Amino acid sequence: MFGVVCVLFVVLIGRLMYIEYTSGDKYEKIVLSQLEYDSTTIPYKRGDIVDSKGTVLATSVDVYNVILDAKVLNQNEDKIDSTISYVTKCFPEITEETIRTKLTEKSESQYIVLAKGVSYEEMAAFEEYADGKETKNQISGIWFEKEYTRVYPYSTLASALVGFVSAGNNGMIGLENEYNDTLNGVNGRSYGYLNSDKDLEQTVIDPENGKNIITSIDMNIQSIVEQEILNFNNALADEENNGSLNTAVLIMNPQNGEIYSMATYPTFDLSNPWDLTGLYTQEEIDAMDSNTQLDALNSLWQNFTVTHTYEPGSTFKPFTVAMGLESGALTGDETFFCDGVEKISGHEIHCVNRSGHGVETVAGALMDSCNDALMQMSYLIGGSNFYYYQRLFGFGQKTNVDLPGESRTDSLLFSEDDLSKTVNLATNSFGQNFNTTMVQLGSAFCSLVNGGNLYQPHVVTRIEDESGNVLEEINPVVEKETVSDEVSDQIKSYLRQVVESGTGKTAGVAGYDLGGKTGTAQKIPRGDGNYLVSFIGYAPQDDPEVLIYCVVDQPNVEDQAHSVYAQQIVHNILVQILPYLNIEKIEEPEGSTATAELISYGS
Numbered sequence: 001m002f003g004v005v006c007v008l009f010v011v012l013i014g015r016l017m018y019i020e021y022t023s024g025d026k027y028e029k030i031v032l033s034q035l036e037y038d039s040t041t042i043p044y045k046r047g048d049i050v051d052s053k054g055t056v057l058a059t060s061v062d063v064y065n066v067i068l069d070a071k072v073l074n075q076n077e078d079k080i081d082s083t084i085s086y087v088t089k090c091f092p093e094i095t096e097e098t099i100r101t102k103l104t105e106k107s108e109s110q111y112i113v114l115a116k117g118v119s120y121e122e123m124a125a126f127e128e129y130a131d132g133k134e135t136k137n138q139i140s141g142i143w144f145e146k147e148y149t150r151v152y153p154y155s156t157l158a159s160a161l162v163g164f165v166s167a168g169n170n171g172m173i174g175l176e177n178e179y180n181d182t183l184n185g186v187n188g189r190s191y192g193y194l195n196s197d198k199d200l201e202q203t204v205i206d207p208e209n210g211k212n213i214i215t216s217i218d219m220n221i222q223s224i225v226e227q228e229i230l231n232f233n234n235a236l237a238d239e240e241n242n243g244s245l246n247t248a249v250l251i252m253n254p255q256n257g258e259i260y261s262m263a264t265y266p267t268f269d270l271s272n273p274w275d276l277t278g279l280y281t282q283e284e285i286d287a288m289d290s291n292t293q294l295d296a297l298n299s300l301w302q303n304f305t306v307t308h309t310y311e312p313g314s315t316f317k318p319f320t321v322a323m324g325l326e327s328g329a330l331t332g333d334e335t336f337f338c339d340g341v342e343k344i345s346g347h348e349i350h351c352v353n354r355s356g357h358g359v360e361t362v363a364g365a366l367m368d369s370c371n372d373a374l375m376q377m378s379y380l381i382g383g384s385n386f387y388y389y390q391r392l393f394g395f396g397q398k399t400n401v402d403l404p405g406e407s408r409t410d411s412l413l414f415s416e417d418d419l420s421k422t423v424n425l426a427t428n429s430f431g432q433n434f435n436t437t438m439v440q441l442g443s444a445f446c447s448l449v450n451g452g453n454l455y456q457p458h459v460v461t462r463i464e465d466e467s468g469n470v471l472e473e474i475n476p477v478v479e480k481e482t483v484s485d486e487v488s489d490q491i492k493s494y495l496r497q498v499v500e501s502g503t504g505k506t507a508g509v510a511g512y513d514l515g516g517k518t519g520t521a522q523k524i525p526r527g528d529g530n531y532l533v534s535f536i537g538y539a540p541q542d543d544p545e546v547l548i549y550c551v552v553d554q555p556n557v558e559d560q561a562h563s564v565y566a567q568q569i570v571h572n573i574l575v576q577i578l579p580y581l582n583i584e585k586i587e588e589p590e591g592s593t594a595t596a597e598l599i600s601y602g603s
Contacts, residue, residue, distance in 0.1 A: 044185030045148050045466070046169050047210035049162055049176070052260075052461070055219045057162050058176065058270075060148040064123040066091060066115040070103050073141030082138040090126040091115050117149060152270035158222050160303040161262045161403070161459070164273045172273075173301050175213065175459065177404045182463060185210040211471060212464045216258035221577050225249045225263045228572045232565070233265055235601035236556045242266065242279075246553035248304040249569065250438050251577075254446035254538060254547045256476035257455030259401075264304040273301065305442075307405045309412060309435040310553070313521030314369045314503075314563075315536050316431030316441070318448055318491055320377060321362060323389040325487045329380040332490055336360050338372035344423045349375065352520070363494045367502030369518060371430045378429035383419035386428065393444040393482055394454055401439050401457045409435050431521060442549045444482070445536050448491050449515070449544045452483040496541055500589070506567035507535050508594035509574045511585045514539035516570075518563035523554070531560040535567045539574065539583050546581055548573065557602070565601075572598050 049058040066087070073080060084099050094114045102112050123144050130139045150165050163174020169184050171177035188207030233243025244265065251261040266279055276285050276296055288296065302308070324330030340356035342349045351357065351372040357364075365373035378386060391397065396413040398406050412435035414424050427433040439457055447454040456477040463472040483491070495515030498504040503518040516537025523530040534551045538544040550566040550573075557565075575598055588594070 039189065039191040042188035042190060042204070042207045043147055044187055044207040045209040046150065046165070046185065047183040047212045047466070049183075050212060050214050051217045051219045051222075052215060053218065053220075056153060057158065057215075057217070057219070058150065058152050061151050062120055063117040063147055063149045064120065065113050065145040065147060066094065066118060067143050067145050068099065068102055068112040068114050069110045069141040069143065070106050070112055071108050071110050071141075074103060074107050076140040079138055079140040082135070083140055083142060086126070086129060086135065086139055087114070087142060090122065090129060091118060113145075117147070154219070155269050155271060156267050157219065157226065158217060158261075158263065159267050159270050159273075160264050160301060161217070162270060164270045173404065174303065175215070175403070178402055179213050179460065182213060183210045209466045212466065213460050214462045214464060215459050216253070216260060216461050217262070217459060218260050220580060221251060222261045222263060224576045225251065225261045225573055226267070228569050229263055229265045231572075232552075232569050232601045236565075238556065241556045244552050244555045246304050246308065246551070247569070248308075248438060248551050248553075249573065250305045250442045250549045251573075252442055252446060252457065252547045252549075254450045254455075254544045257443065257446065257457045258461065258476070259457055259459050260546070262303065262305050262459070264302075266300060268300050273297075276300070303403065303405065304551070304553075305438040306401060306403050307407050307437075308553075309407050309409055309437055310532050310551070311434065311521040311523075312431040312436050312441050313519035313532065313534065314371075314431055315445075315517050315519035315534050315549075316436075317366055317369065317374050317429070318495060318517050319389070319393055319444065320374055320381070320386075320429045321366060321494065322448055322483050322487055322491050323386060324362075324377050324381050325490060326389065326483050327381060327385045329382070329385065330362060330377060332362050334362055334377075334380075336365065336370075336373040336376045338365075338370050340372065342372055342375045342426060344375075344426055345421075347423055349423075349426060363497055366494045366517065367497045369498075369503045369520075374429045375426040378425045379422070381429075383421075383425050384416060386425060387414075387416040387419050389482075390428070390434075392480065393447065394440060394479070395434070395436055395444065397440075399437075399439050399443050399457050401443075402459055406439070407437055409437065409440065431519065438549055438551060442536065442547065445538075445549070446547055447482040448488060449495070449538050449547070451485045451488045452481050454479045454482050492541060492544075495537075499537065500592070503563065504535060504537065504567060505593060506564050506599075507537055507570045507574070508592070509539075509571060509578060510588050510592065510594040510596040512539055512574070512578055512583060513541040513586045514574070515541055518567065520561050520563050522561070529560065530554050533560065533563045533566050535563055535570050537570060537574075539578060540586075545583060546577070568599055568601055568603075571595075 046060045048056050050056055084096050087094055088096050106112055161174050163171055163176035165171050165176050171180035186208040188205045190204045229247050236243035247265040249263045252259050338351055338357040338360050340351050340354045351370055357368050357370050360370050360373040396410045419425050443457045456479050461474050462470055464470055492515055499508045499514055499516050504516045507516055514537055516535055519534035521532045523532055532553045536549040538547045548570055550570045552565045555565045
């Protein structure tokens with residue numbers, strides 16, 4: 001029998017050798033596929049959004065999920081009580097009842113989330129506690145899963161511009177949305193299996209972190225702008241209404257299209273963008289259905305400077321004058337008589353001064369913001385020229401600013417045939433009956449004062465990796481040439497007079513040479529008393545380094561039709577940022593009424 005057994009063993013060994021030789025690979029795959037497999041995602045870190053001076057506006061910090069391995073803890077029954085005690089002590093949000101319920105209901109589960117988003121400090125404190133002399137080896141089945149959460153260090157600062165993310169690192173608005181693919185990275189993975197010797201074969205693929213975007217935004221300027229907008233609205237607010245329906249300020253470098261500041265009111269907290277309590281009472285919010293709440297949030301999140309369209313009013317008048325000068329229809333030496341009204345095709349179109357300004361020069365027409373004189377200029381320019389130059393300046397076209405939600409305005413302009421009608425041409429000449437956006441008009445105005453270069457406005461100046469290596473430089477882009485240097489200088493000389501002696505005196509700052517133009521646009525329906533008032537200006541006069549554009553939509557006052565509300569905001573901002581930007585001072589002209597002090601809103 002011993003011999004028979006030996007022979008059978010020899011036959012068995014031979015058979016096994018044969019199977020291994022002929023079918024070993026096939027059976028190895030079958031066995032390995034049945035062995036335990038381990039896979040863990042290693043999250044990437046979303047890139048930062050940084051201002052021009054290196055201040056971080058948005059970043060991601062690591063947080064940890066507390067994970068219970070019920071299978072392991074149930075296998076170590078002597079450690080259940082001590083584990084529960086230490087976990088509940090370090091993480092008060094986790095209750096003993098929760099853990100014991102999970103151990104019973106999901107006894108074989110190796111992945112149960114007990115708490116999400118605990119800080120690094122909390123996680124480190126638990127691990128230190130678990131490794132203490134008295135507590136060592138008394139904790140089992142608890143581990144931590146690393147994640148990242150988005151943090152906005154300055155809360156409401158530049159909220160509509162910066163934007164925020166939803167679950168899954170999905171940018172919702174602003175730069176977070178526009179540069180979502182750049183800011184996002186690629187998750188890594190740790191994976192492996194137990195081999196036939198019960199050894200864990202593991203491979204780690206490191207995550208690829210997102211890239212950082214460096215912007216032209218200056219946090220100091222942005223802070224000043226937002227504070228002045230808030231001060232203005234607080235001064236005009238009452239129990240029933242905010243200080244305005246909307247207030248917005250755009251500050252740019254006219255020499256390259258970089259945006260220094262883009263601020264809107266009302267604003268919101270990026271750390272809690274779903275909160276409506278700043279605009280509505282809790283009773284009003286409770287009364288809203290889900291669609292109404294979403295509409296309210298979308299309205300709150302919109303970036304007025306990019307998404308809202310409106311009639312620009314008198315801030316468009318410098319463009320009309322430039323059209324005439326550039327086309328040769330005007331020389332600058334003409335005079336016009338303003339009697340306070342133009343009668344066109346049965347329509348009476350009034351000037352701001354209904355009794356008339358009398359004789360106006362080209363410079364005087366801008367200084368006094370005379371509608372009548374501008375209408376007469378448009379007749380000399382003609383519909384075809386007006387149509388051509390209006391589009392040359394970029395009106396009716398997207399600026400392609402690197403932000404989401406830019407509104408189209410092409411359908412909000414008259415066609416060339418429509419502009420052949422005198423009434424349409426006349427009203428367009430002073431900024432009525434067509435729409436624009438702040439970023440569109442601001443960019444076009446930059447070309448008026450920089451010598452004729454229409455730059456594509458942009459916020460991001462370069463893209464870097466996490467080590468600070470520059471991956472891409474975003475250089476200024478000149479879209480087109482709008483006016484000659486000579487016409488630009490002539491327009492600037494007129495705009496200086498607007499601030500020195502005309503309708504823009506409130507915006508002037510003592511010691512600085514600047515120009516600008518006021519705007520007062522009557523909203524539709526006409527006659528309801530609602531106005532959008534504005535001011536756009538630049539400094540210094542000869543070689544502008546900064547452009548500022550302020551719009552106040554329906555100031556909360558009985559008589560809204562005064563651009564002084566926008567001028568007050570501009571003045572108070574310029575008083576603070578012109579020294580900061582090292583703009584050169586001049587000797588103040590004798591008799592100037594400009595002040596270098598902050599002025600009171602509503603006065």
